[in-house]
Amino acid sequence: MNKKKQITIYDISEEAGVSIATVSRVLNDSPKVSRKTKERVLDIIQASGYEPNAFARGLGTGSMKTIGILCADVADIYLANAVSYLERELRKEGFQTVLNCTGYSYEAKKDGVKRMENQRVDAIILVGSQYIEATERRNQYILDAAKQVPVMLVNGYLKGNNIYCILSEDKEMFFEVTGQLLDRGRKNIVFLMREESYSGRKKKEGYQAAYAERGLVYDPEMIIQFNEKIDKVKGLLIEFYQEHPQIDAVVATDDELAVGALKFALQSGIEIPEKMEVVGCNNSVLSISCYPELSSVDNMCEALCVTVVASLMRVLEGSEVPVRTMIASEFVARGTTNN
Structure with a gap:
């Protein structure tokens, strides 16, 4: 096998004489693969210098261990903090993230969600209430996405199956x-x-x-x-x-x-x-x-995001999760008010 070229999971499966799903199961240490096959695949992986990506690992488990995060503009301080908190909490759970900064236009947000669905992520997190429109028709793209994967809303509310909302007061x-x-x-x-x-x-x-x-x-x-x-x-x-x-x-x-x-x-x-x-x-x-x-x-951005990830982990485990969770806000008095 030529070590100078980019080695893919398809190369590994071809040389080992097994399916790419079997290679993925080996990468995830699945007990469904025989010891002999596992050793053969691992020997080929080691000799080739192959480095598996999220797609390769996810094929054999049904999980990509990847969460899609969408926000309108990461230059916004609130949204940037939220993305940082979410990524931190997801790393703790062994998940990686794909981030898409969609901008604020309706069509761009719709397109961003659709593109994230095509990434085969395990769930989608929409950061900020900019994604929630005033009419049901304009929210249909979110309802459609929730038919494929769980959708978590950070400080937004939309009623629908497989949609979970964590909001500030x-x-x-x-x-x-x-x-x-x-x-x-x-x-x-x-x-x-x-x-x-x-x-x-x-x-x-x-x-x-x-x-x-x-x-x-x-x-x-x-x-x-x-x-x-x-x-x-x-x-x-x-x-x-x-x-x-x-x-x-x-x-x-x-x-x-x-x-x-x-x-x-x-x-x-x-x-x-x-x-x-x-x-x-x-x-x-x-x-x-x-x-x-x-x-x-x-508005307790960090608490919101910690709760979003904790709720998402329960959803992925198949546990019951409230569709709407409220997080208490508090007023911090400083020098611009007479409190």
């Missing part, structure tokens, strides 16, 4: 945070959000419910959807403030948006937190990288 925490601001006399609270994701919608519902609970009416213009970086958020709010000088608080769906709001306030000479309070979300490194340090909702 986004609505509850934004209801609580907004309510605290209202109770301190802040009545003109800007709600800053990105896309209309499942999580974003829940956070907005919490904001709206806090006003309703107190018999107050919020100004719809105070809900701003803006999917941009810090400096552009600052610029947007500087312009917005010219027409809405009554702003006395900002609640943002992530820390990056909140830091943009903080920079706007400081540049505009607005005292934080005396004249304006600012709250972010995710309790990311950004929250302690600014001054004053940012108060933020900690």
Whole structure:
């Protein structure tokens, strides 16, 4: 056998006179292979210098020991942390991962899930609620994927067979945070959000419910959807403030948006937190990288991901697993609020 060429499982099976599934069983030390055959295959593998990949090992077991992870953008701090936690936990369980950063467009997300199915992974993890659309028809691609392999949703919810959702208490925490601001006399609270994701919608519902609970009416213009970086958020709010000088608080769906709001306030000479309070979300490194340090909702990203992997292992074992698991969030008060 020519050692200079790339040796494949097909080469090993041909020289040993066995099927590629048998070679895979040998690689996985399966008791279904006779000792004589196992020794012959292992001798050929050793002599050839063959290095098996996940595909080769998975053929004889029905498991590729590989999990597909999809996220919209790994440059996003929350998503990057989530992917890191998931990969760490999956390594502990002996699984490798295939990562696909799909971007935010609907077609790209659909295509990413389909491509992951074709990778013959054991399960698919969708990181972030950007994958959950507002209508059942647009979620059909996820329901279809779940007919092939288990689908785990990190902080998103979709009802369907073989779909398991682990979520933060986004609505509850934004209801609580907004309510605290209202109770301190802040009545003109800007709600800053990105896309209309499942999580974003829940956070907005919490904001709206806090006003309703107190018999107050919020100004719809105070809900701003803006999917941009810090400096552009600052610029947007500087312009917005010219027409809405009554702003006395900002609640943002992530820390990056909140830091943009903080920079706007400081540049505009607005005292934080005396004249304006600012709250972010995710309790990311950004929250302690600014001054004053940012108060933020900690949605327990690490706990979410640990629970996702633990639940997935039970699913793969055939155990009963709740289709919806809620993880409690908490508010971390720092220098941008009067707590």
